[in-house]
Amino acid sequence: MSIPVIDAHAASYRARQMPATAEVARGVWAIPVPLSGSALRYVVVFLIDTDDGAVLIDAGYDHPACWRSFTRSVTAVGHRVETISTVFLTHNHPDHVGFAGRIRTLSGARVVIGNADDFATMHRVRGGFLTQLRTALALTGAPPEVVDSMYADAMAVATHHEDLRIDETVADDTEFRFGDVTIRAVPAPGHTYGHTVYFDTRGLVFTGDTMMPEGPAQLAIVSRPDDDPAADLFRTLARIRDLGATIACPAHQFPYREVAARADELTAYHRDEVAVVRELAGAGAGTTAWDVARRMRWRRPWDELGRGTQRFSLVHAHALLRHATGVGR
Ligand SMILES: [Zn+2]
Numbered sequence: 001m002s003i004p005v006i007d008a009h010a011a012s013y014r015a016r017q018m019p020a021t022a023e024v025a026r027g028v029w030a031i032p033v034p035l036s037g038s039a040l041r042y043v044v045v046f047l048i049d050t051d052d053g054a055v056l057i058d059a060g061y062d063h064p065a066c067w068r069s070f071t072r073s074v075t076a077v078g079h080r081v082e083t084i085s086t087v088f089l090t091h092n093h094p095d096h097v098g099f100a101g102r103i104r105t106l107s108g109a110r111v112v113i114g115n116a117d118d119f120a121t122m123h124r125v126r127g128g129f130l131t132q133l134r135t136a137l138a139l140t141g142a143p144p145e146v147v148d149s150m151y152a153d154a155m156a157v158a159t160h161h162e163d164l165r166i167d168e169t170v171a172d173d174t175e176f177r178f179g180d181v182t183i184r185a186v187p188a189p190g191h192t193y194g195h196t197v198y199f200d201t202r203g204l205v206f207t208g209d210t211m212m213p214e215g216p217a218q219l220a221i222v223s224r225p226d227d228d229p230a231a232d233l234f235r236t237l238a239r240i241r242d243l244g245a246t247i248a249c250p251a252h253q254f255p256y257r258e259v260a261a262r263a264d265e266l267t268a269y270h271r272d273e274v275a276v277v278r279e280l281a282g283a284g285a286g287t288t289a290w291d292v293a294r295r296m297r298w299r300r301p302w303d304e305l306g307r308g309t310q311r312f313s314l315v316h317a318h319a320l321l322r323h324a325t326g327v328g329r
């Protein structure tokens with residue numbers, strides 16, 4: 001269904017390798033950087049060439065190998081880190097905000113993120129990343145020893161600069177002009193509460209972790225009584241579908257065409273998931289996310305999933321249960 005923009009990029013993804021840097025559209029570069037030790041293998045930083053300097057979408061992971069690879073690629077496409085003018089962050093996960101602060105120091109770039117994902121807002125409303133996770137895991141009904149081991153596991157991999165300074169936050173559609181290039185920030189919660197996609201009005205949408213060409217979306221951590229990231233995601237998919245973009249540039253996997261069809265496909269997929277969870281939950285009162293997660297169909301049987309994948313799956317099932325029944329609080 002998802003048609004790759006760059007065949008070699010998609011082929012590398014399918015061969016479980018990191019794709020080479022490539023031009024997605026005139027003056028728009030996909031720059032994969034390595035995520036060593038992660039099943040995702042790489043994250044893609046996009047660089048847009050404008051009359052007002054280079055504009056970045058996302059900023060990789062804070063690791064020396066990742067930074068080295070990034071700076072080499074920026075040079076290879078004829079730019080310098082020092083001339084980056086703006087860094088747009090799709091959301092506040094460690095593999096996306098990684099070296100934003102470092103770029104600002106070197107270039108004076110302004111750093112932009114969705115309001116709910118700004119650390120200052122997030123800490124005030126929801127607490128830190130690990131605090132949210134701890135609260136959420138406790139709400140899933142998983143046994144304490146499972147919660148403890150999942151939490152320990154998350155702590156070990158969550159290198160996260162929760163002190164990153166943000167220059168500008170967006171809460172509504174906001175247009176940014178760079179000479180002839182216009183980038184519209186469009187709030188797109190679901191994967192996180194402040195997730196934002198960036199629409200280059202020439203027809204490209206940078207979708208962060210919201211709409212990969214393959215596989216489902218990962219729903220946000222449910223830690224507050226009114227959280228319903230599945231409802232957020234359905235609205236977000238409808239918004240992205242209606243932007244009229246011809247190319248989607250996700251932060252993982254590969255850029256692809258037929259954006260609206262992919263939005264519809266994902267909507268149908270997650271609606272089915274909600275229906276399945278509703279049925280599983282209907283089987284008995286007091287069904288928890290932990291009960292549901294172990295009975296859902298994942299890529300592999302639950303017991304064969306790695307601990308990290310189990311944690312993501314449990315968080316996802318918790319969000320589905322919240323949407324399906326309003327419980328799991
Ligand atoms: Zn993410």
Ligand SMILES: [Zn+2]
Binds near residue numbers: 043093095209252
């Ligand atoms: Zn990601």
